[in-house]
Amino acid sequence: MPPSFDDIDRLLARLKQEARELPEAGNDASTVQAVPMFRHQRLIDELKAARECQGLPLVDARRPQFVELLAMDQGAESFVRHLYRRLLGREPDPEGMAGYLRRLPRVGRAFTVANMLISDESRRFREQAGIRVDVPAGLLVPVKRLQRTGKAGKVLLLPVMGVCRLWEIAWRSRLRLEARSLRTEARMHQLHDQMTTVLGDVDGQLGRLDHFLGEQQGAARDVQRLRDEQAALWSAIQHQRRAYERTLELPPVERGSIEPANVHQDLLDAYYVAFEDACRGSEAQIRAHLRHYLVQLDQARQAGTAALDLGCGRGEWLSLLVEEGFEPTGIDLNIAMVEHCREAGFACHHQDAVSALREAPDNSQAVISGFHIAEHLPFDVLYALIDEAHRALAPGGVLILETPNPENLLVGSHTFYHDPTHRNPLTPTSMTFLLTYHGYGDVQVRRFNPYPEEAQVPGDDPLTERVNGHLCGPQDFAIIGTKVADRTEEAA
């Protein structure tokens, strides 16, 4: 059973989500689902089968000609079957076939045709199927009249039969030739129609191939990019080796939150809550935005229901997770936020992100998320967070980190610094690499919240597009990665 949506708003949200993920016209089209292939094979089968099963074709199936019906070039059995199909619309029953074959030598083909034509069954069938037969009136009229007059008529039929028989014999070779030539014509029509259909189909296929060729070229560029990245990976492995060698000699560095020097942390926390309240969007806006991630939740569901939200704030995301059937735990350093979430009935701990992750068992989480926390962390903490998250995620589980998008120049140079606890903007490129480096699969960047249409510079010339792209483009992006099942574990 295909899915349906009980809630029409949910349906609309999914459609909009899918629409957003469609490529722009004329750009890389790789995510567009391939158009299903049609007919091709079926037509070839039809062409193969045409000779055997379709019987004797007619030039015009709705107007069989008398010569075509007589089919003088065919044997008696083939002739009777042909009549049944064309005039009664069915295959002959064994009894009927035997009867016709017995009478045929005596009455001849012309008379047989006329006799079948005046039957009620044939008349009904022809009327229904809109078939008209041209038969010499000189034949049909006497047969019809005499059949009605009972026994006396039957006797009078004998001379009619005789004339028919003689006519058939006299013209046999001519009738045979005509039947054959008409059939050739019919076959030609048939082939022409089939050819046209096949060519139309091939034309459509070629159009699609063109489209796929374009995609292939895109794929070739991707391969080139992968080659370039390979070099970076090699160098990373060397760095890793040296780092490992150093840890053998030195005690591990203690990492933790930095104690504030002059102001008590509680005061800063209170300031921050006030700041967030002043700057945050409406409940409905936040909710609508978080629903963008329903696709990721659908994907993560196969990895279980455990979820960890780092920096859970007021718990908007926790609430959506619960609605979607997950069992989330929130983590936040701000005690005011933690209390708020607990009051709302969510599991929530006052803890820093990395140590919360360290406590999570291997392969235990379906979703690990951090909305607008990555830009608050020193790089070594961010690095540890991504590394620990990878360990804690179950295969198929998803990591989502959302952060301001400095591709928008106003974000990178201005709005990012509204928040005094922000460190430095993170770029989609560096975050993609960071996740790839840690072994996440299917790493993708999703961009959100462009400036509204009315804030953009009007116009569609290249300069305006560029200005709008740099100044009014998406203000946030999310980096998303999936834990790929370890092959050795799979084997075990």
Added chain:
Amino acid sequence: MKILVTANHVPFLHGGADHHIHGLVAALREHGHDTELLRLPFRFQPEADVERLMSYCETLDMTRPNGQAVDRLISLQFPGYGIHHPAHTVWVMHQHRAVYELFDDHQATPALRQLRQAVIDYDNRHLGRVSQLFANSARVAERLASHNGLAATPLYHPPHGAERLYHAEDWGYVFYPSRLEGLKRQDLLIEAARHLRSPAKILIAGDGGQRARYEAIIERHDLKDRVTLTGQISEAQKLACYAHALAVFFGPFDEDYGYITLEAMLAAKPVITCTDSGGPLEFVRHDETGWVVEPSPEAVAEAIDAAWANRRLAAEMGQAGREAYQAHGIGWDSVVARLLGQEKA
């Protein structure tokens, strides 16, 4: 060859006509023809303006303007087809509708009456003598035959972005993207929701003058859980909505051509249309590629329920629709070949 295309320009009123005009020019250029577009400023009112433009066109000879030999003139609209050229192909998008199918004898002003006679004479005079006469659809050809006794060959063209339409699993809703106008009859579909036995949903996209009225119908019958007016949607959203639809509804009154039928067929979706819908009837075969039903909410609801009851069959009908589209051979390549007389019908 050097080709001049003529069409009208109605400032700031854009729609399907623009797609048609620019599509043709782009296709001709793609086939290597040196093509230019000549657009005539057009005002529907006052009637004297229309007559002035008609007489102006009749004085124009585009055989060799300023010594530049033009090999072919292709005209798409009234009154451009009055311009003179020995190799003049006309592909009638539609005639001047105000004096034909939209003319109302009881309400017509004397000026409109006078214009009507002038336009009919003009059409008979010029369309009768062009080298080739095509119509945008069989419906337009029919009107040319009945109003002017002219024989035009229907010539179909593909909808905008035909190659981007795709097919995906159905999500159990009926989709109808169109301007919210009386002639488009979205109310048939909205009212059908009252008679549905299945839980199918209805998505109506687009904006227009009837929006308030349609919203009121939804409100009155408390249908907001079943029917949504999405308003204007983006191109990408339209593609996604087609892709996941159970079926597409397109039941306007006497449409000329109608891209929606073709778009639905390209997305391999069955089409529900009405016996008096005009254009769509050229493409939709009842029980093969969709449903052709009486224009009543009950009949439309029955078709939607039928689609819901057998979703696999509905999907097969959609595929058959896609095949039917291919069998029609609709594409800009064949349009160019036919217009330039390089291919027999």
